[in-house]
Every structure is written in structure tokens, then in C-alpha cells.
Amino acid sequence: MYYLYNQKKIKFIDEISKFINYNSINHPIAFTRVDFNIPIGETNSPLSVARIKQNKETILLLLKLGYIVVLISHFGQPTSINPDYSLKKILKYIENEYQINVNILPYELDKAAKTILINTQNIKKQKSLQFYDFNNSLYLLENIRFYSGEIENNLNFAKKISELSQNEDSIYVNDAFSVSHRHHASICSLPIFFPNKSYGGLALKQELLLLDKYVGHLRNMESKKIQYINKTSILDNKIKDNNNTFNDKFNISVVIIGGKKITTKLPLIKNLSQKLDYIILGGAIANTFSIALGKKIGSSFYEPEMIDFAMEIYLKSKAKIILPQDYIVVENTVVESTTINTTDIIKKDYIHKFSEDNISGEIGDIGEITIKNVISIIKKANILIWCGPLGRYEIPELSNGTDSVANIVAQETSHRALTSIAGGGDTIAALGKYAEKFTYCSTAGGAFMMWIEDELPGLIALQNND
Ligand SMILES: Nc1ncnc2c1ncn2[C@@H]1O[C@H](COP(=O)(O)OP(=O)(O)OP(=O)(O)O)[C@@H](O)[C@H]1O
Numbered sequence: 218m219y220y221l222y223n224q225k226k227i228k229f230i231d232e233i234s235k236f237i238n239y240n241s242i243n244h245p246i247a248f249t250r251v252d253f254n255i256p257i258g259e260t261n262s263p264l265s266v267a268r269i270k271q272n273k274e275t276i277l278l279l280l281k282l283g284y285i286v287v288l289i290s291h292f293g294q295p296t297s298i299n300p301d302y303s304l305k306k307i308l309k310y311i312e313n314e315y316q317i318n319v320n321i322l323p324y325e326l327d328k329a330a331k332t333i334l335i336n337t338q339n340i341k342k343q344k345s346l347q348f349y350d351f352n353n354s355l356y357l358l359e360n361i362r363f364y365s366g367e368i369e370n371n372l373n374f375a376k377k378i379s380e381l382s383q384n385e386d387s388i389y390v391n392d393a394f395s396v397s398h399r400h401h402a403s404i405c406s407l408p409i410f411f412p413n414k415s416y417g418g419l420a421l422k423q424e425l426l427l428l429d430k431y432v433g434h435l436r437n438m439e440s441k442k443i444q445y446i447n448k449t450s451i452l453d454n455k456i457k458d459n460n461n462t463f464n465d466k467f468n469i470s471v472v473i474i475g476g477k478k479i480t481t482k483l484p485l486i487k488n489l490s491q492k493l494d495y496i497i498l499g500g501a502i503a504n505t506f507s508i509a510l511g512k513k514i515g516s517s518f519y520e521p522e523m524i525d526f527a528m529e530i531y532l533k534s535k536a537k538i539i540l541p542q543d544y545i546v547v548e549n550t551v552v553e554s555t556t557i558n559t560t561d562i563i564k565k566d567y568i569h570k571f572s573e574d575n576i577s578g579e580i581g582d583i584g585e586i587t588i589k590n591v592i593s594i595i596k597k598a599n600i601l602i603w604c605g606p607l608g609r610y611e612i613p614e615l616s617n618g619t620d621s622v623a624n625i626v627a628q629e630t631s632h633r634a635l636t637s638i639a640g641g642g643d644t645i646a647a648l649g650k651y652a653e654k655f656t657y658c659s660t661a662g663g664a665f666m667m668w669i670e671d672e673l674p675g676l677i678a679l680q681n682n683d
């Protein structure tokens with residue numbers, strides 16, 4: 218089956234089995250881009266392994282087809298080699314999900330090539346004895362962001378990776394929708410070395426088909442007529458169903474944007490705000506808007522270089538943007554950080570409620586008034602998109618905002634025709650038990666938003682002319 222992306226075809230790996238001659242296969246490599254960038258919690262254990270689980274089908278199919286699978290993933294955003302971001306830290310969770318031994322390849326690519334070569338010979342012997350052992354067939358490159366060529370999208374670096382295999386039947390597979398918005402070597406340049414042999418994996422296929430089904434219309438939409446919205450009544454938590462407030466009952470689209478990847482997500486809000494009725498902001502993204510509006514947010518996280526841009530978006534879409542009105546604030550944060558994500562340990566005594574704008578300390582969650590307002594909007598919505606937690610959900614005392622809103626979205630999805638689509642590694646973890654009640658949860662946050670708004674470079678790289 219082909220998928221048409223901007224009029225060009227993307228092939229998926231389930232096509233391969235129709236053409237392959239199993240007897241002639243000489244163990245080529247399937248270079249498979251996955252996204253094992255899973256959220257890690259306080260005790261250094263994963264908060265969600267959804268991103269690992271989703272590639273299982275792809276990997277098993279490739280192994281059964283006789284490929285040696287070399288998995289390529291990033292983990293966090295390291296700028297150089299850093300043991301805290303080694304994929305070795307999550308190896309046991311990968312092996313646990315797949316029930317197959319995964320070999321981490323040496324960082325030096327020439328040594329990695331030798332390791333694969335030696336193991337290939339072993340597999341040949343085993344195959345001739347009619348004993349096929351997946352345990353020698355699955356490899357994992359170290360965190361691809363340990364190599365400077367990755368984020369530089371360096372063609373030579375991609376070529377070196379492709380040269381781990383000398384077999385002309387080797388293929389490239391992108392099974393990482395959630396990182397397909399990055400112009401990185403393993404996403405955009407590596408497929409160049411596999412002309413007509415670059416495929417989408419089964420997880421990527423599922424993401425595209427389901428997102429098309431549920432929110433495909435948003436991609437094609439130019440902009441939605443701005444409805445007359447009496448914002449004061451919303452802030453007062455009194456939404457009326459008459460012509461002066463909402464034109465169509467339940468014809469309201471809402472996006473909730475939280476989290477802390479402000480540079481990635483902010484540019485995508487600009488156009489999205491033209492298509493949807495409400496932009497509910499939480500998390501550190503909201504902080505950047507608050508600063509732009511001259512509010513005091515204490516020592517809260519924000520991105521100074523995005524302030525002007527936040528202001529531009531605010532001025533353009535003021536009537537639609539809902540910012541928090543009250544917060545849970547942490548004073549004198551006691552940080553015993555894990556280096557991955559911000560899972561700090563905070564003393565309960567330091568957590569306070571703030572209902573005003575002049576905050577001291579660090580915003581950790583939205584407060585009760587904001588939660589009520591957000592819920593009142595959700596109750597009127599017929600489509601809801603959610604990317605990014607509303608607070609530092611990893612810390613139980615700061616998870617109430619995300620939890621309460623997730624609970625209502627889950628209820629509204631079950632009880633009436635609310636289409637709820639959430640996306641993001643942390644978002645899925647933050648939604649917890651409510652995630653399964655959502656219409657669909659994508660593993661992608663930034664990539665999902667870019668999929669709605671723009672072209673994804675990772676999908677362009679998979680397009681075929683044949
Ligand atoms: N007010 C806040 N201040 C600081 N960090 C916050 C705040 N609110 C949420 N966060 C943090 O944001 C992180 C998640 O943000 P992120 O933008 O990565 O979301 P995501 O859903 O995983 O998207 P993606 O899949 O694109 O990474 C969490 O670690 C959470 O603790």
C-alpha cells in the first residue's frame with residue numbers, strides 16, 4: 218500500500234514481503250530509525266514505554282524477512298557524548314518489550330561495522346543449520362545525537378552509517394514519526410543512500426493513517442472563520458449557548474499546548490491559531506507568553522528568545538488564547554536532578570497556590586480557577602488536540618492540572634462525540650490511565666503539530682518518484 222504525501226508516494230515495509238525472495242536473502246541490513254526518547258521519572262525508570270512498544274511489529278517483520286536490524290535512535294538532547302544520555306540506560310526496557318537480545322554497537326563506526334560483519338557470518342552458519350536466532354540480528358547504535366553529524370544533517374556522516382552495510386539489498390526504514398520534523402541526518406540524509414529502498418515502518422504507517430482519519434481535515438484547512446467570542450464570559454466561567462457567544466454548539470475546536478519545548482512548538486501555534494477556536498496554553502509555553510505580556514513569573518522556566526514571537530502570536534490571536542489565571546508555585550526548589558528531563562525532588566512545604574500574576578518562585582502547575590475555565594471550554598468542544606503537559610506532571614504535587622483536564626477529556630470522549638487527539642512522549646505519560654479513553658494518542662508532540670501545519674522533512678525524505 219502506498220501513502221500519498223503531497224502527491225508523491227511513500228512505501229511501507231509490509232510491501233517488501235510481496236517482492237522478497239527469501240532464499241536469496243543474504244542478510245542485508247534494515248537501518249531503522251526509531252524514537253526511544255522515552256520520559257524518565259524520579260527513580261530513573263521510564264514513565265511510559267509507548268515509544269518502545271510501537272516499533273515491535275516493524276522490528277519483528279524485518280527480522281522475519283531476514284534483515285539484520287540496526288536501530289537508530291536519539292535519547293534526550295545531548296550536544297556531545299554524555300553517559301547520562303546513553304541508550305544503555307534504557308536497554309533493559311527495550312529488551313523486555315521485544316524479548317530479544319539487543320546488541321549495542323560500539324560508538325566508533327568502523328568497530329560497529331566489524332561487529333555486524335562477524336555476527337552476520339554467525340547467522341549464516343546458524344541458518345544453514347536450520348536454526349534461526351533473532352538474538353544475533355538486532356543492533357542498536359549509541360544515541361545518534363552523540364555524533365555531531367546528526368543534528369548538522371551531515372551527508373558524509375549519513376554515508377558512513379550507510380556503509381555499515383556493504384550489501385546492496387540493505388534498506389532504510391523510518392518508524393519514528395515523532396522525530397520526522399527534525400532536519401537531522403538519520404531522518405533526512407540517510408534515506409538518500411537508499412534510493413527506492415527507503416520505507417515507512419508500520420508504526421509510522423499507523424500514525425499517518427489514524428491522524429489523517431481524525432484530524433486530516435485540519436491539514437487542508439486554510440483558516441477558520443473567527444467566531445465572535447465573548448472572552449470575559451469565558452474567563453468568568455459562564456459560557457452561553459447563544460448566537461452572541463458561539464455560533465454552533467459543539468462546533469468548537471480546541472488545542473491545548475503545554476510542555477517546555479517552546480522553540481519547537483511556538484512557531485506552529487501561529488498558523489494553528491487561525492484554524493482553531495481556542496488555544497489553551499499551559500506549562501512553560503504559557504510562561505513565555507506571560508513574560509511577553511509584562512507579568513512577573515518569578516524564577517519560572519521560559520525562553521527569552523521566544524518572547525517577541527509569543528507577543529506576535531498573542532496580538533494576532535488574542536481572542537482565542539487562554540492563559541492560566543492561577544498557578545501552583547514552588548518556592549525554594551530543592552533540586553536533586555536526574556539529568557534527563559526535569560524530575561526534581563521538591564519539598565511539599567514549598568508548594569503554594571498563587572491566584573495573581575505577580576509570582577515569586579517557580580510555576581509548576583496551573584491552579585483551580587484555570588482548571589475550571591479549561592474544563593468549561595472542553596465541555597463545548599467537538600475536537601480537541603493536546604500537546605504537552607500543563608505542569609511538571611512527573612512530580613505528584615504538580616500533576617493536578619494535567620490530571621483533572623485529562624479526566625474531563627476522557628469523560629467527554631466516552632460520553633459524547635468529542636474527538637480527542639493527544640501527542641507527545643511526555644504527554645502520553647502525563648495522561649496516564651486517561652490516555653486509553655482518548656480517541657487517539659500519537660507518540661509525537663512537535664512532529665504531530667508540524668504535520669498539521671507544515672511539511673515533515675522526514676516524510677519528504679521517504680517520497681518516491683516511481
Ligand atoms: N511550568 C513548567 N515549567 C517547567 N517545565 C514544565 C512546566 N510544565 C511542564 N513542564 C515540563 O515539560 C516537559 C514536557 O514537555 P514537552 O514539550 O517535551 O512535551 P511532549 O508532550 O513530550 O512533546 P514532545 O513529544 O514534542 O517532546 C515535562 O518534562 C514537564 O515537566
Ligand SMILES: O=C(O)[C@H](O)COP(=O)(O)O
Nearest residue numbers: 254294395396642662663
Ligand atoms: O520527544 C520528542 O518530541 C521526540 O523524541 C523528538 O525529540 P526532540 O524534540 O529532542 O527532537
